[in-house]
Amino acid sequence: MENVFAPYQITMPSSYQDSIKNYVSTGTRSQSRENAPFNRQIDFWYMALCLAFNKGLTPIKEKDTYNAITAEILSRNSFRAVQMQMIALSETNDEQILNAPKEMLDICINLANAGIPLLLSILNVPDATPLQNIFDELESLSK
Amino acid sequence: MKLVKASFKNFRLLRDISIDFAVDEDKKLTVIRAENGTGKTTLMSALIWGLYGSRVVTEKIYPLSVVDDDGTESQITTEVEIDFTAEEVTTRNSRTVVKNKKYRLIRKVITKVSSFGRSFSQGQDEVILLEYDETGFKPVIQSKIESIIERTLPLHLKDIYFTDGDAALTFIESTATATEKKHRVRKAIESLLSMKELESIIKNLKNVKLSFAKQIDNTNYGKKLVDAETTYQDNEEWIEGAEDDLNICLTDKKEADSQLKTLKSKIEEQLKLGNKTALAAEIKGINKLIERSRSGIKTSVSDQCNILNNKDLAIDLIGSKLETSILLLNKMNAKDKFPMQFIPVLKHALDKNECLCGSDLSETDPEGNSKRIYMSGIINDCKQVDQLNKRASNLFFASDKYKKDETSKGWVSEYDKCITQFFSFNSTLDENLQYQKKKEAVLDEISDELLNAYREQASTTETKIREFNAEITKLTEEIRRSKERNQDVKADIDKYSAKLGKNNTAGGKHILTDTVLQIFENTFEVIKTTELEKVSKEMNSIFLSMIGAESGLNPNGMIRSCRLTQEFEIKVFGPNEQSLNPDTELNGASRRAITLSFILALTKVSNVTAANIIDTPLGMTSGLVKQSILENLIKQGSQIIMFLTYDEIKGVEKIIDQYAGSTVTLSFSGHYPIMLKNKPARQGESMLCECNHRQCCEICERTDQTNMQLRRA
Numbered sequence: 001m002e003n004v005f006a007p008y009q010i011t012m013p014s015s016y017q018d019s020i021k022n023y024v025s026t027g028t029r030s031q032s033r034e035n036a037p038f039n040r041q042i043d044f045w046y047m048a049l050c051l052a053f054n055k056g057l058t059p060i061k062e063k064d065t066y067n068a069i070t071a072e073i074l075s076r077n078s079f080r081a082v083q084m085q086m087i088a089l090s091e092t093n094d095e096q097i098l099n100a101p102k103e104m105l106d107i108c109i110n111l112a113n114a115g116i117p118l119l120l121s122i123l124n125v126p127d128a129t130p131l132q133n134i135f136d137e138l139e140s141l142s143k
Numbered sequence: 144m145k146l147v148k149a150s151f152k153n154f155r156l157l158r159d160i161s162i163d164f165a166v167d168e169d170k171k172l173t174v175i176r177a178e179n180g181t182g183k184t185t186l187m188s189a190l191i192w193g194l195y196g197s198r199v200v201t202e203k204i205y206p207l208s209v210v211d212d213d214g215t216e217s218q219i220t221t222e223v224e225i226d227f228t229a230e231e232v233t234t235r236n237s238r239t240v241v242k243n244k245k246y247r248l249i250r251k252v253i254t255k256v257s258s259f260g261r262s263f264s265q266g267q268d269e270v271i272l273l274e275y276d277e278t279g280f281k282p283v284i285q286s287k288i289e290s291i292i293e294r295t296l297p298l299h300l301k302d303i304y305f306t307d308g309d310a311a312l313t314f315i316e317s318t319a320t321a322t323e324k325k326h327r328v329r330k331a332i333e334s335l336l337s338m339k340e341l342e343s344i345i346k347n348l349k350n351v352k353l354s355f356a357k358q359i360d361n362t363n364y365g366k367k368l369v370d371a372e373t374t375y376q377d378n379e380e381w382i383e384g385a386e387d388d389l390n391i392c393l394t395d396k397k398e399a400d401s402q403l404k405t406l407k408s409k410i411e412e413q414l415k416l417g418n419k420t421a422l423a424a425e426i427k428g429i430n431k432l433i434e435r436s437r438s439g440i441k442t443s444v445s446d447q448c449n450i451l452n453n454k455d456l457a458i459d460l461i462g463s464k465l466e467t468s469i470l471l472l473n474k475m476n477a478k479d480k481f482p483m484q485f486i487p488v489l490k491h492a493l494d495k496n497e498c499l500c501g502s503d504l505s506e507t508d509p510e511g512n513s514k515r516i517y518m519s520g521i522i523n524d525c526k527q528v529d530q531l532n533k534r535a536s537n538l539f540f541a542s543d544k545y546k547k548d549e550t551s552k553g554w555v556s557e558y559d560k561c562i563t564q565f566f567s568f569n570s571t572l573d574e575n576l577q578y579q580k581k582k583e584a585v586l587d588e589i590s591d592e593l594l595n596a597y598r599e600q601a602s603t604t605e606t607k608i609r610e611f612n613a614e615i616t617k618l619t620e621e622i623r624r625s626k627e628r629n630q631d632v633k634a635d636i637d638k639y640s641a642k643l644g645k646n647n648t649a650g651g652k653h654i655l656t657d658t659v660l661q662i663f664e665n666t667f668e669v670i671k672t673t674e675l676e677k678v679s680k681e682m683n684s685i686f687l688s689m690i691g692a693e694s695g696l697n698p699n700g701m702i703r704s705c706r707l708t709q710e711f712e713i714k715v716f717g718p719n720e721q722s723l724n725p726d727t728e729l730n731g732a733s734r735r736a737i738t739l740s741f742i743l744a745l746t747k748v749s750n751v752t753a754a755n756i757i758d759t760p761l762g763m764t765s766g767l768v769k770q771s772i773l774e775n776l777i778k779q780g781s782q783i784i785m786f787l788t789y790d791e792i793k794g795v796e797k798i799i800d801q802y803a804g805s806t807v808t809l810s811f812s813g814h815y816p817i818m819l820k821n822k823p824a825r826q827g828e829s830m831l832c833e834c835n836h837r838q839c840c841e842i843c844e845r846t847d848q849t850n851m852q853l854r855r856a
Binding site for chain 2: 047083089141
């Protein structure tokens, strides 16, 4: 399926840039996967988006952001582009949004902005590894 | 005397431990469960030092592990505190009163150890004895302390009350010569009698006798008598000197024997550790397994990380919240808003410059151009609607795949699989790491240099023992001959003495002294013989009780009795008084039984009531025999303190349950990780815990728990 978001950039809040990189294995050395459970920043971002959508968090429009990655990368996991459109559709309840990919992406970015601090707090729980922490949370949400 | 409690501080391996002993009449057994090398001998030495001090325990007593390794001088205080009770008999107005007194004996000494422990100097012992009365402990005056201890447990009985089960076998073992065995038994009997004063009187009388002989008129038989008496006395002195030399030789040989035994067991231990090359190959194999487990863990973690990108996981998270979008898509589908195919028709008309109605659509014609613009607008609108509809259509048809399926396990089952693998690899890794650690510790202990050094020392010691044996044989033979010669000289003396003139007063005094001397010598012999018979009788009774019909130790009643001969030999007799060699014709259990019977008999005849402290009493025994020996030891003693290994406890747990008033476990921190499972808090010391013979804890838990499991079962 066509990646409607391909021409655009995925942005994330600058304030979380360093924290996010701690949990991403690509580009970091000597970090065990149990402490850096996400392969790439896009994986972290997508998890934040899903969590925010799952918990019904209020989207946050951030001013100070950085270009984390081009949305072209979503083509590698094509289901994500589909799910993002459906999220946008659900959030707006307006089918016309389907013709506005940038708006759809913004909706997702704002939702993810709300999900990022939540995800960081889940990963940060002491006495267990971030990998265990995220799965503990996911298992509890799945029940 | 009963030991109540003992505390040890800085005595070799005993850094700071206390033991309460069982004092109850019905539960008089104290069991100190301890494997070899945990500090049993040290504990025995510490008790002996506590009671008798540094004049008896002459080796270094400070713990090597507390010496500062920064090059400064260390000052170490060693302290042993012993609480004991003693029965003291006093007679007042023809009435005998027995008082049970409580004492606390505290012995301290300070040792200064030079930098890096190169040399040490031990100070004077400081002893305090406190006596308990209704108001508490009161100090006993210094001059009385030694006599109270001597009255309670005389020093000469030390080796009888502090017994090593293995060492006791030297009374009968075949590796010792007949002379040595007799010497050991005689020494034990003599220590029981402590007749040093009587021996000294006999020696003085001999000197007096010689001086009277020298005053005798030198005419006729007088001269012959003096010469004979001088020869006799010279011979006696020579015999005495030779006997002293023989004793030294025997003691040295005993030490060399024990040294050789220790060296042989060290060689055996080294050999048991195994082949260094094979062990190294085994460790290499374990390392491969460890690598495999680590790689498995890595893969499993990576698989878990990949699950985070899993589509099912995303659906699980957002699926239930996508209802709005799905409803919207369903509505669009119902209204048939999905792509219509009339755009190509309009495009075709524009290309041909001719409308569907046939009118001109060329750009040059104003009306036609206006129509063209209109039609292009329709095409554009349609394209947008078409794109929307196409996206909606795609989403609609894909939406089924994004609904949460409550019945599907999806990512959860994949995660379960990963996590099971993860824990399995982790547990295998832990096991392999522990195994690797153990094997590496064994490898570290294997030292070819050490083995060669032990072998060299053993060879030197064997040569020394051979030399001692030759010297012992030579001296024994020379003493025998000298004694024979003196018997002839004695006959001459008696003959010359009888022929001396009646007026020779010095001769009369000589005869008188000789008579007195004979009386003392006979008395000495009679006492020795009487005591020997008492010990013999007691030993026989205890031994027969130990090997009773039910013990299984004496099948078909092959053993009828045992006795101590006048020549200080322990002999065992079968039917019709047939003599059995205890070392070759008795099994290991019976040999242990007879030596322990001998020791117990000595303590009973000594008339001293004191605790028997026995190390490894049940080695080489099993089943009913073991039970019988233990029951008899408990029955015969007033207070029994035993050091038992885990193997010795096997099979006698119920007896220990019944009679033990106190059971503790002694472990040595240096046994981690080969024998001890858990890492001790401190290194280089013995550790005591309250675990009885059926329990184990963090401190004493062993790597091989087979015995414990059986016990719990």
